[in-house]
Amino acid sequence: MTPVTASPTTPTAPTAPTAPPIAVEYPDSDGQPMAENTLQFEWITLIKENLDWLFAADPQVFVAGDLLWYPVEGNPKIRQAPDALVVFGRPKGYRGSYRQWQEDHLPPQVVFEILSPGNRPGEMSRKLLFYQQYGVEEYYLYDPDSNRLEGWIRQEGILDWIETVQDWVSPRLGIRFDPSADPLVIYRPDGEPFVSYGERSRQAEQERQRAEQESQRAEQESQRAEQERQRADRLAAKLRELGLDPEIL
Template structure:
């Protein structure tokens, strides 16, 4: 009796590695991923993901990588266990981000660069928050090449602008809005509410003062009329 072998290929949704090695790296991954999600919220054909395994070749589950953040244009939003390129009309993510931590080795990052270069990434950004260093590569003549002047660089695909200050990296959208963390956004919203409440209170006080002045003028006019004096004259 011959037993048929199960030839189903398994593409794991996890590589067993943590999303981040430390809180700083995690914070930057979330900052970029969530702000890109918000930036393209109204575009149903831009897919953004963080720490999602990307399988570029059907039948080869060993060929994979999990970018800290990936962006795939012309792909629908929605949940995925992994990004299996042959199920995505063979569209490779066009933009990827990697946030460095002390655990990243030169060998690992070289392997990722070769992977992204080979499988069609158009823009590749690497940020080291510990040393405040940003590296960018863009596809030129079929190869990823370093961006010589990354300061104030604007991503062709994303439309976002990078600004390195002496202490940190600032990222701005096309309307010059700074990428904010959920905590910073909450603080800004709280401050905006406080300013709105203060303006409302000021307006209410001004209205009350105007009403008092009007009532005073009406009383004065009534008193003058009682004395036979026309307040209009």
């Protein structure tokens, strides 16, 4: 019988340790200024603040200005920072950036851009293509220097240019645009125009002063009525002293 010889065992090569995944950074700033001049800044804040006021009572409407939006996880180079954006279906609250995959995959439905002299046609065309590709439903572009408003609405999968923006009502926001006024006037659904924080504070102060004046007038009327009542009581008392019944006079 031939003896059975055991086959030599081939040693197993050690497994190389798996490198940990590289964390992807999504910066909260792109290093660009929010606005290039005071006029552009005023319009950005006017629109953002009024949208905040408009949806203040709805906890599921998120409004932001100049916030970096990252639509694609893992690719921080794909990003845009609209001058103002509105997201329906996402809670209010602090965000360093809007990372769409962390926001129930919801893109901003409405965005605004305010032109400045430094904006170039190519840059604005790229923004339009970005907003079309990543799901924006309404896009509004305003040039405060020329008082020119343009708008796009998503139809059949693309952002279609709005031919007539005069008295156009945003389907999502319910606001109405009047570019025939110079500068542009934007009206809330209740018919009140968008106003700056300073103007709103002035209006609130005027309302407070009117309310105070009404309160003072009411107090004065109350005092006059009380004085008349007291005079009538004194007269009635005097008549009774004279033996007369004031009720039958």
